Amino acid sequence: MHKQRQRKAGTQSIAEIPAVRGQHLLHHQPVIHEMIELAGITAADVVLDLGAGRGAITMPLAERAGKVLAVENDDAFAAVLRQKSAPCRNVSVIEQDIRDTYLPKEPFHVVANIPFFITTPILEKLLDQPGSPFQGAVLIVQHGAAKGLTSRMFRSPRLLTWRMWFDLELVKVVPRRYFSPPPRVDAAILRIRRRNTPWVEAKDRHAFEGLAEYGLAYPEMPVCDVLAGIFTPVQIKLLLLQLKLDRRIPVCSLRERDWGVIFQTMREKVPPYRWPKRGKKKRSSR
Numbered sequence: 001m002h003k004q005r006q007r008k009a010g011t012q013s014i015a016e017i018p019a020v021r022g023q024h025l026l027h028h029q030p031v032i033h034e035m036i037e038l039a040g041i042t043a044a045d046v047v048l049d050l051g052a053g054r055g056a057i058t059m060p061l062a063e064r065a066g067k068v069l070a071v072e073n074d075d076a077f078a079a080v081l082r083q084k085s086a087p088c089r090n091v092s093v094i095e096q097d098i099r100d101t102y103l104p105k106e107p108f109h110v111v112a113n114i115p116f117f118i119t120t121p122i123l124e125k126l127l128d129q130p131g132s133p134f135q136g137a138v139l140i141v142q143h144g145a146a147k148g149l150t151s152r153m154f155r156s157p158r159l160l161t162w163r164m165w166f167d168l169e170l171v172k173v174v175p176r177r178y179f180s181p182p183p184r185v186d187a188a189i190l191r192i193r194r195r196n197t198p199w200v201e202a203k204d205r206h207a208f209e210g211l212a213e214y215g216l217a218y219p220e221m222p223v224c225d226v227l228a229g230i231f232t233p234v235q236i237k238l239l240l241l242q243l244k245l246d247r248r249i250p251v252c253s254l255r256e257r258d259w260g261v262i263f264q265t266m267r268e269k270v271p272p273y274r275w276p277k278r279g280k281k282k283r284s285s286r
């Protein structure tokens with residue numbers, strides 16, 4: 001049954017209750033404009049608004065960007081979006097699940113207040129392929145998620161891998177009262193920028209994933225014990241000297257630069273058959 005009709009008939013399913021579908025619409029205009037400023041959008045840019053709702057971000061984006069692709073899977077919202085954006089030749093409404101949407105083949109940015117419940121699948125889509133044309137994003141995410149994604153400590157191999165290619169920054173907290181209906185927790189602006197010089201080359205992604213998974217299997221383990229599975233004692237001594245690291249510090253406290261140097265040393269000094277292999281890729285649940 002058509003979703004709008006279902007609502008009228010009072011047969012709204014759990015998945016259609018606004019909060020459950022992540023329908024917290026942003027109504028604070030200064031935050032919307034700040035997001036577009038932070039993304040540095042110009043008339044040359046292609047921008048995706050993922051979870052476009054009624055166009056709170058899509059419409060001001062259309063005034064700045066060359067092309068805006070507004071993805072929204074709620075048919076009622078998509079109809080409003082199509083109507084509002086009809087006079088704008090640079091807006092395309094894509095009525096589809098974000099997780100099934102093909103990303104542009106040309107360089108693109110993302111500016112969006114994404115549905116929180118699919119934050120991880122969205123980030124995987126944007127960040128898992130370091131060689132993709134994705135340039136950067138300014139996103140509204142849950143404050144807790146933003147803190148985890150920008151943490152100094154690495155306990156997740158996937159997050160470490162993303163951060164070898166992208167800088168993630170928690171720009172500011174966005175109070176829950178700026179949304180309608182308000183979410184249960186505050187949100188935050190998360191800025192993602194592609195590094196000009198990544199810590200590891202995109203072609204080495206799989207090899208680095210193997211190192212990250214192996215290295216963070218026990219995040220609290222002393223760095224010297226972790227490195228002992230890959231390097232000789234002399235190599236470890238030189239590496240720790242170069243990185244100015246105490247041999248007993250937990251491996252989770254290593255920074256992106258440290259991992260970049262460890263990876264390069266592994267490439268240069270350790271035969272590939274001894275490199276840690278990555279396990280089967282775990283995709284987040286849809």
Ligand SMILES: C[S@@+](CC[C@H](N)C(=O)[O-])C[C@H]1O[C@@H](n2cnc3c(N)ncnc32)[C@H](O)[C@@H]1O
Nearest residue numbers: 024025026051052053056073074097098113115
């Ligand atoms: C947090 S709201 C943001 C709406 C709008 N951008 C704003 O800021 O007012 C997220 C939007 O994503 C839509 N949405 C939820 N899950 C989706 C999915 N899987 N694919 C596409 N859109 C989705 C919701 O219908 C909602 O409009």
